[in-house]
Amino acid sequence: MSRIHWLGTGLSSIPGLRRLLKKNYNVFVWNRTIQKAQTLFGDLTSNIYKFDFSELEKKTIAGDILISMLPASHHLDIAKLCLKKNANFISSSYISEGLQELNSEVKKQGLVFLNEVGLDPGIDHLMAHDLVKQYRESYSFDQNNTIEFFSFCGGVPKNPNNFCYKFSWSPLGVLKALKSPAKSIEEFNPVETLRPWYNIKVHEIPNSEKEKFEVYPNRDSLPFIDQYDFDKNWKIKRFVRGTIRNLGWKKAWQEIFRNIEAINIDSDIEKLEKLSSDLWDQYSYKENEEDRVVLNVSLKASKNNIINFDRSYLLDAWGNNKSSAMSRLVSIPVALAVESVLKSKISFGVSAAPKSPKLVSEWLNEIKKEAQIFNFIKIS
Numbered sequence: 001m002s003r004i005h006w007l008g009t010g011l012s013s014i015p016g017l018r019r020l021l022k023k024n025y026n027v028f029v030w031n032r033t034i035q036k037a038q039t040l041f042g043d044l045t046s047n048i049y050k051f052d053f054s055e056l057e058k059k060t061i062a063g064d065i066l067i068s069m070l071p072a073s074h075h076l077d078i079a080k081l082c083l084k085k086n087a088n089f090i091s092s093s094y095i096s097e098g099l100q101e102l103n104s105e106v107k108k109q110g111l112v113f114l115n116e117v118g119l120d121p122g123i124d125h126l127m128a129h130d131l132v133k134q135y136r137e138s139y140s141f142d143q144n145n146t147i148e149f150f151s152f153c154g155g156v157p158k159n160p161n162n163f164c165y166k167f168s169w170s171p172l173g174v175l176k177a178l179k180s181p182a183k184s185i186e187e188f189n190p191v192e193t194l195r196p197w198y199n200i201k202v203h204e205i206p207n208s209e210k211e212k213f214e215v216y217p218n219r220d221s222l223p224f225i226d227q228y229d230f231d232k233n234w235k236i237k238r239f240v241r242g243t244i245r246n247l248g249w250k251k252a253w254q255e256i257f258r259n260i261e262a263i264n265i266d267s268d269i270e271k272l273e274k275l276s277s278d279l280w281d282q283y284s285y286k287e288n289e290e291d292r293v294v295l296n297v298s299l300k301a302s303k304n305n306i307i308n309f310d311r312s313y314l315l316d317a318w319g320n321n322k323s324s325a326m327s328r329l330v331s332i333p334v335a336l337a338v339e340s341v342l343k344s345k346i347s348f349g350v351s352a353a354p355k356s357p358k359l360v361s362e363w364l365n366e367i368k369k370e371a372q373i374f375n376f377i378k379i380s
Contacts (some may be wrong), residue, residue, distance in 0.1 A: 002342060005030060005060065005099045008069035009049060009077065011169055012092070012118070015323045015370075016331025020338060021045050028356070030056060053077070062086035065341055067334060068093075079113060086111065090337050092118030092330055094219075097351060103350040108181065116352035117337040118330040120153035122372045123367060124241070124297055125353035127151070127313040128228045131299040133357055140309040140379075146235045147303040149228075152203060152215045152297075154244030155326045158318055164249040167293060168214045172276040176296070178260050182217035184240035190216040193217055196243070197257050200250045201212045205296050206314055206376050214249050217242045227352060244294050290319040291370070293329050310378035317371030328370045336363050 006017050009031040020027050021044040029050040031037035037048045049055065051070075060066065064087040068078045075091050076098045082089040083102060093116045106113050115124055126152060157166045167174070171298060182193045193199040196216040203215040221241040230236065256275075263271050265289050285291060298312035317325035333353075340346050345359060354360060364373065 001016050003064045005066045009040055011327050012330040013069045015328045016335035019335045029322040047161045060087050089113040091115045092334050100350055106351040110348050112341050112346045113350040114337050114346055117333050122333045122353050124151045124153055126363055127297040128353040130360050131311055132228050134311055135299055135309055139308055145303050146237050148300040150298050151241045152244045153295040155291055155293050156246050158292040160246050163283050164246040164252040171279040175272055175276055176330040179265055183220040183222050183234050184217040186238055188237050199249055212247055214247055215242050291324045291326055293317045293325040307379055312376045314374045322354055332370055336366055
C-alpha cells in the first residue's frame with residue numbers, strides 16, 4: 001500500500017490526520033516541531049519527523065502520497081518534488097497557476113495532484129456539482145433559463161462577540177485576502193470589487209431561525225463557472241462565491257479596513273504581520289471555546305421572471321470538546337481525498353474536488369457525520 005506523508009499538523013490537520021492513523025494506513029507525520037506533533041498524535045504513531053525538505057526528499061519513494069497542509073507558498077515546491085519522485089500530491093488550497101502548469105507532466109507520469117479538497121474550497125465544490133446535476137436532471141432544465149448561483153462560507157464564533165469574528169489560525173491570510181480584488185457576476189455583468197468591504201450585503205440562510213449574516217465576494221468567482229460545468233450559453237444573472245461574517249462585521253472592522261488600506265503588501269509586509277500578530281493575541285479562539293461554520297450554496301433558474309428551479313445546500317456545524325468545526329471540515333475532506341487516491345478513484349492530472357456523482361455522494365455522506373447538512377428544494 002502507498003505510504004502517506006502528512007506535512008504540517010496545525011489546527012486544520014488534526015481530525016483528518018487522526019482519522020487516517022486510526023485506520024492504520026502507513027502514515028508519516030511531518031511537522032516543524034516534533035514535540036507538538038507527538039503530543040497530538042503520539043498515541044497513534046511513532047512515525048513523526050521534523051519537517052525538512054531534504055529529509056522529506058530522501059524518504060519519498062514512487063507511489064507515495066504527499067499531503068501539504070503547509071502554507072500555500074510551499075505547495076509548488078512539494079508538488080515538484082512529487083514529480084521528481086513519481087509521487088502523488090494533495091492539498092486543500094486553490095490551484096495556483098504554477099501548479100496548473102504541471103498538469104501535462106503529471107498526466108504523462110500517471111500521477112494525481114488533487115487540490116481544493118477542504119471546506120472552502122472543497123465541500124462547497126461538492127455541493128455546487130450536485131446542484132448542477134440536480135438542475136440538469138430536473139423537468140425545469142431549459143437552455144433559455146436565467147441562472148443565479150451563490151456560494152457563501154465562513155467560520156464565525158458560536159457565541160458572537162463585539163468584533164463579530166474570531167481567528168482559527170493566523171489572521172495574515174485573512175488580511176491579505178482583504179487587500180485582493182474580487183470578481184463576480186451581478187445583473188448579467190462581470191463586477192470587480194476592489195476591496196471586499198465595498199460590496200457587503202445582508203444574506204439570510206434558510207434555517208428555521210432565518211438567520212441573517214453579512215456576505216461579500218471573495219477572490220475571482222468567474223473561473224468556477226466552467227469548473228461547475230455551466231453550459232457556455234447559459235444566461236447567468238448572478239454568480240458569486242464569497243465569505244460569510246456575522247451581522248455587524250463591517251462596522252466592527254472599520255479600523256482594520258483603514259489600516260489595511262494604508263499598508264502596501266510589497267513594501268510594508270512587516271506592518272501587516274504586526275497587525276496580524278496583534279489580532280491573533282486579541283481575537284483567537286481560547287481552549288475549548290466553540291466555533292461555528294456556515295456554508296450556503298444555491299442554484300436558481302427562472303424564465304420570464306418565473307422561478308422554476310430553486311434548490312440549495314446549507315451546512316451548519318459547531319465545535320465541541322474534541323475539535324473545532326473548522327478543523328473537522330477542512331481536514332476530514334482531505335482524509336477522504338487520500339482514501340480516494342489510494343482506491344484509484346481520481347483521474348490523473350492536476351484537479352480540484354471531484355465532480356463525479358458517486359464520489360460527491362460518498363464524500364457528502366461522510367461529511368454529514370461531522371455537520372448538519374440540509375438540501376432545500378423550494379421549487380424543482
